[in-house]
Amino acid sequence: MSETTTLGVSHDKLGMWVFLGSDCLLFGALISTYMLYKDRIGPTDLGPEEMFDIPFTSVSSFVLLMSSLTVVLAITALRRNDIRRSRIWLLSTAILGAIFVGGQVYEFTAFYREGLGYTTNLFGTAFFTLTGFHGVHVTVGIIFLMSMYIQSMRGKLTSAQEERLEIIGLYWHFVDVVWIVIFTIVYLFPQ
Amino acid sequence: MTTVENKEIEESWVKQDWVYIKTALILGFFTAIEVFTYFESVHKAPEWLMVTTxxxxxxxxxxxVAGVFMHLKDDNxxxxxxxxxxxxxxWPVYFIMAFALGFLPDWNVIIKVLFLFLPPGVAGFWLGFSFKGGDGGHH
Structure with missing residues (x-):
């Protein structure tokens, strides 16, 4: 049964946009907190300049950017009722997301080994909270994508589910947009 | 549907996919420029220039990403x-907080003011356009 709408837009999609708007504020607050505390390190602690591996993070950022392309291609393929291609792009997106999360886990482990833990100093706390929160968002996105992929394997993914995939796509693009901001402000801005 | 109509639809799909691919390439190119600024030679550039770029x-x-991939350009x-x-x-809330707590580097006042008003200005401009825009194709 088609839902009635007074605004002329899908309620599910509108709901996702409202959620994304509120998530903007959450990440804004986390980024601001990081900016405030990034210099709060002990005299013997390693700072952001010594810790960050920019070439490595750049590759991760590129992988996440390309996953935005694959998810949009999955949506357009589903719109054309090309289920096979949509499934391939969905799986590609999930794999690219997993590579990004894997990179983040590797980065966190490397930082920990170098002596930067969650409670070492305020810089560490702010950094791990911000990037960790983003990593959790990516992981949730992978779960969404995989659920759609499993649905497609069971033959339940049709062009009727286009809007659902589009909403998941919006979430995925938002995660990408947030990383664009984090990558520039946290990693690339002069320390 | 006739063969000609089918061909036209297929062509429009290919065209749409190319828009996404071109956008991704542009995004990749911009990321490469960003990373390039990290090289030592460029790193010697003034801080305000780096931050602005x-x-x-x-x-x-x-x-x-918001306009093309998230369809804000064409959507409702x-x-x-x-x-x-x-x-x-x-934006102004976070920026004023940053001002008040004094954690911003000592850039020129003009740049600070630009940072305060430019992003909401651009966003407002975009918002103005969206008021004129129709209800878009994706409902």
């Missing part, structure tokens, strides 16, 4: 209004 690239990338204008209104409110 990186911020500009960041904003362009943000708008490309209510989504754009929701996103930009939130940004218009949030």
């Amino acid at each position: 990186l911020s500009f690239l960041m904003v362009v990338k943000f708008f490309l 204008s209510i989504f754009t209004k929701m996103m930009t209104l939130g940004m218009c409110i949030a």
Whole structure:
């Protein structure tokens, strides 16, 4: 049964946009907190300049950017009722997301080994909270994508589910947009 | 549906996919420029120049993903209004907080003021366009 709408837009999609708007504020607050505390390190602690591996993070950022392309291609393929291609792009997106999360886990482990833990100093706390929160968002996105992929394997993914995939796509693009901001402000801005 | 109509639809799909691929390539190119600024030779550039360049690239990338990949460019204008209104409110709040707590580097006042008003200005401009825009194709 088609839902009635007074605004002329899908309620599910509108709901996702409202959620994304509120998530903007959450990440804004986390980024601001990081900016405030990034210099709060002990005299013997390693700072952001010594810790960050920019070439490595750049590759991760590129992988996440390309996953935005694959998810949009999955949506357009589903719109054309090309289920096979949509499934391939969905799986590609999930794999690219997993590579990004894997990179983040590797980065966190490397930082920990170098002596930067969650409670070492305020810089560490702010950094791990911000990037960790983003990593959790990516992981949730992978779960969404995989659920759609499993649905497609069971033959339940049709062009009727286009809007659902589009909403998941919006979430995925938002995660990408947030990383664009984090990558520039946290990693690339002069320390 | 006739064969000619089918061919036209297929061509429009290919064209749409190319728009996405080109956008991704542009995003990749901008990311490469961002990373390039990290090389030692460029790193000697003044801080204000680095911050301004990186911020500009960041904003362009943000708008490309939001406009093309998230379909805000063509979609119902209510989504754009929701996103930009939130940004218009949030940016000055965070910026004023940064000002008040004095954690911003000692850049020229003009640049600080630009940072305060430019992003909400651009967002407001975009919002203005979205008011004129139709209800878009994706409902």
